[in-house]
Amino acid sequence: MMTQKTAQTRHAEVRYLEGGSGTPLVFLHGAGGMTPEDPLLAALAETHHVYAPYLPGYGETEDCPELRDMLDYTLLGWDLVKAFGLTDPILVGHSMGGMIAAEMAAIAPNDVSRLALICPAGLWLEEHPIPDMFTFMPYEMPGYLFHDPESGAKLMTSGLDMNDPKFLQNYLVRNARQLGMAGKLLFPIPERGLAQRLYRIQARTVIVWGASDRLIPPVYGPAFAAGIAGSRLVTVPEAGHMVILEKPADVAAAVATLG
Amino acid sequence: MKFTWFNLMPWPYLPDDFREKNRSVWVDIDQRLFDPAKSHEVYNTYMDLLEYADTLGFDGVGVNEHHQNGYGIMPSPNIIAAGLARRTKNAAIVVLGNSIALYNPPIRVAEEFAMLDCISGGRLVAGFPVGTSMDTNYCYGQIPALTREKYAEAHDLIIRAWTERDPFAFNGRYNKLRHVNIWPRPIQEPIPPIHIPGGGSVETYDFCIDNTYSYSYLSFSGYLRAKVLMQGYWDRVAERNTPDVSPYRAGFAQTICVAETDEEAERLYSEHVLYFYNRCLHVHPGFADAPGYRTIKTIQTGALSQYAPPRGTYSQLTWKDLVEGGHVIAGSPETVRHRMEDLIKGLNVGNIFCLMHVGNMPADKCMYSSKLFAEKVMPKLRGLLPECEGDGRFWCKPLANRATSGTLPQPYSPARAAEAV
Numbered sequence: 001m002m003t004q005k006t007a008q009t010r011h012a013e014v015r016y017l018e019g020g021s022g023t024p025l026v027f028l029h030g031a032g033g034m035t036p037e038d039p040l041l042a043a044l045a046e047t048h049h050v051y052a053p054y055l056p057g058y059g060e061t062e063d064c065p066e067l068r069d070m071l072d073y074t075l076l077g078w079d080l081v082k083a084f085g086l087t088d089p090i091l092v093g094h095s096m097g098g099m100i101a102a103e104m105a106a107i108a109p110n111d112v113s114r115l116a117l118i119c120p121a122g123l124w125l126e127e128h129p130i131p132d133m134f135t136f137m138p139y140e141m142p143g144y145l146f147h148d149p150e151s152g153a154k155l156m157t158s159g160l161d162m163n164d165p166k167f168l169q170n171y172l173v174r175n176a177r178q179l180g181m182a183g184k185l186l187f188p189i190p191e192r193g194l195a196q197r198l199y200r201i202q203a204r205t206v207i208v209w210g211a212s213d214r215l216i217p218p219v220y221g222p223a224f225a226a227g228i229a230g231s232r233l234v235t236v237p238e239a240g241h242m243v244i245l246e247k248p249a250d251v252a253a254a255v256a257t258l259g
Numbered sequence: 260m261k262f263t264w265f266n267l268m269p270w271p272y273l274p275d276d277f278r279e280k281n282r283s284v285w286v287d288i289d290q291r292l293f294d295p296a297k298s299h300e301v302y303n304t305y306m307d308l309l310e311y312a313d314t315l316g317f318d319g320v321g322v323n324e325h326h327q328n329g330y331g332i333m334p335s336p337n338i339i340a341a342g343l344a345r346r347t348k349n350a351a352i353v354v355l356g357n358s359i360a361l362y363n364p365p366i367r368v369a370e371e372f373a374m375l376d377c378i379s380g381g382r383l384v385a386g387f388p389v390g391t392s393m394d395t396n397y398c399y400g401q402i403p404a405l406t407r408e409k410y411a412e413a414h415d416l417i418i419r420a421w422t423e424r425d426p427f428a429f430n431g432r433y434n435k436l437r438h439v440n441i442w443p444r445p446i447q448e449p450i451p452p453i454h455i456p457g458g459g460s461v462e463t464y465d466f467c468i469d470n471t472y473s474y475s476y477l478s479f480s481g482y483l484r485a486k487v488l489m490q491g492y493w494d495r496v497a498e499r500n501t502p503d504v505s506p507y508r509a510g511f512a513q514t515i516c517v518a519e520t521d522e523e524a525e526r527l528y529s530e531h532v533l534y535f536y537n538r539c540l541h542v543h544p545g546f547a548d549a550p551g552y553r554t555i556k557t558i559q560t561g562a563l564s565q566y567a568p569p570r571g572t573y574s575q576l577t578w579k580d581l582v583e584g585g586h587v588i589a590g591s592p593e594t595v596r597h598r599m600e601d602l603i604k605g606l607n608v609g610n611i612f613c614l615m616h617v618g619n620m621p622a623d624k625c626m627y628s629s630k631l632f633a634e635k636v637m638p639k640l641r642g643l644l645p646e647c648e649g650d651g652r653f654w655c656k657p658l659a660n661r662a663t664s665g666t667l668p669q670p671y672s673p674a675r676a677a678e679a680v
Contacts, residue, residue: 063555068405068432135397135545176558180404180551187549188400 002036007083012064016053020045024089027052028097031182040244043252057181070192074103094118106197114258115203124191147212147240198227205231210239263319264312269330271619273538283543284329315633319351326398330539344379345664356386365413369420376445380661388456396549404551460557464495473653475510482602483585489606507653510610514587517631521590529578535618536573592635
């Protein structure tokens with residue numbers, strides 16, 4: 001059971017979800033956001049004390065114009081760790097959240113000893129360009145995000161009708177808030193120089209990838225693994241970019257190997 | 260009234276099955292559809308037409324900026340404007356405009372606009388669009404949520420560069436310049452008139468009101484649909500206690516086709532108008548509005564991007580639909596005059612951007628339509644706003660005595676010099 005709370009940082013008042021008990025773990029969501037019902041949060045909370053902030057523009061956290069670039073969001077991550085009162089929590093990030101977590105670990109390598117990156121953004125391989133998610137139509141999303149797009153569409157919309165104008169209008173506003181923020185890190189190419197900083201990461205790192213990821217193709221897994229000394233790559237079969245929805249138990253099990 | 264003859268410069272060779280075979284006329288349009296050799300003819304014809312408009316007595320000739328776009332082969336309007344500055348005599352050079360967030364550093368705009376103003380003898384009307392999402396975000400890679408902040412900074416920098424007379428340091432977030440000191444600077448003092456294209460956001464209304472800039476609504480959906488948006492602007496002008504409601508505070512773009520009769524207009528122009536609405540406006544909706552480009556406030560007011568027609572695209576519209584719906588004002592001079600009066604009075608606009616070239620219209624038809632408009636329609640509309648006739652705040656102030664291009668003296672000749680002694 002996750003509870004919503006508020007953390008005050010210098011630039012943003014951040015809502016976050018907290019639940020479970022055990023080793024502290026900070027989870028950073030991807031560009032699609034998160035909900036209190038996310039099964040990965042529940043799975044992680046069985047064995048960890050989970051803190052999952054809504055980044056600015058997501059959930060009830062207001063947009064924050066003062067935060068503009070990768071460094072701003074990396075430092076927001078550390079400001080949040082401090083606001084939660086934590087020292088060396090396990091850092092877990094999915095997609096854009098994985099990019100932020102990796103940057104946090106690279107900028108402050110002595111402050112993070114365990115890191116889980118779930119199909120993170122942040123690298124760009126010329127031979128494997130990542131599709132431009134900022135041009136996707138709503139109906140195209142499931143095809144990129146899920147191993148099984150049909151059941152994926154239902155997971156995304158909780159069964160609501162994508163053709164319903166009211167749903168679409170809310171979708172537009174939510175999309176503008178969320179992807180407006182995400183664009184600061186991911187538009188037009190989801191790469192902000194992480195490749196030249198990856199070597200700094202000292203944390204024991206597990207990298208998790210859905211074998212059917214059509215947004216950030218699985219070939220990026222080995223690229224991250226090669227950049228982070230001693231890291232371990234776990235590939236989850238029959239899962240796409242939203243491996244956290246499609247195979248949450250597998251992801252939680254991979255994270256659990258960090259302790 | 261100020262009538263500006265406008266050409267979007269569409270590529271006129273999009274194939275009949277363009278819609279079926281291509282997802283977008285913009286951003287990722289098929290390279291192979293562009294033929295550089297053919298464009299030589301196209302560019303020169305289009306520039307000739309702009310020059311022709313000057314001879315017909317239009318108040319301005321207009322150019323604009325689009326990128327990777329099948330209906331606008333003018334990524335650099337300043338290049339076209341430079342040609343016009345030389346080859347036209349009287350018309351204002353209306354550059355509507357330069358997307359100032361895209362120029363790095365933006366003093367490039369201050370410089371090029373200054374050059375245009377100097378070459379044309381003070382005939383520049385400057386435009387500062389944010390730029391469409393297609394241009395600014397998808398083609399030029401600007402981060403959507405930061406585009407407006409970058410635009411605002413570029414604007415401040417350009418105005419300071421035009422108005423300050425001593426070098427200054429500009430420590431912006433997006434531009435750091437230690438020695439701003441543009442050379443040349445515009446003829447028009449303190450600055451050339453500025454028009455801002457907008458699509459219905461309150462922030463842009465206020466920006467125009469605060470700076471005494473003219474608000475331009477550049478729509479392709481015609482004056483009937485523009486009513487709500489323009490009323491929003493005028494309401495805001497009233498709300499802000501603006502000292503006047505001069506119609507020159509606003510501009511509107513309208514597609515116009517004139518013939519001897521209504522029937523002739525349909526016969527001559529419908530294929531070209533349909534070419535524009537069916538092929539040229541075929542924009543992939545995924546490019547219409549990058550998340551973060553428009554403010555949440557603007558989205559919540561329900562203003563949809565004009566490039567994202569919600570249901571039923573333009574392709575389903577017939578000539579009759581387009582004319583009756585006001586997308587296009589077409590017909591005999593009398594018909595066009597009536598509808599233009601409705602437009603001018605209904606929207607209270609003093610600046611009309613006349614889209615006289617449409618789609619794949621050939622030069623001769625375009626000249627016919629433009630000439631009829633200039634001779635039989637324009638004179639009758641001139642007196643429509645008598646109370647504001649003297650409002651020069653939103654138009655250029657050219658030098659009284661201007662150079663004539665192409666009038667060099669004979670080259671120096673030693674023999675002649677010797678004779679003269």
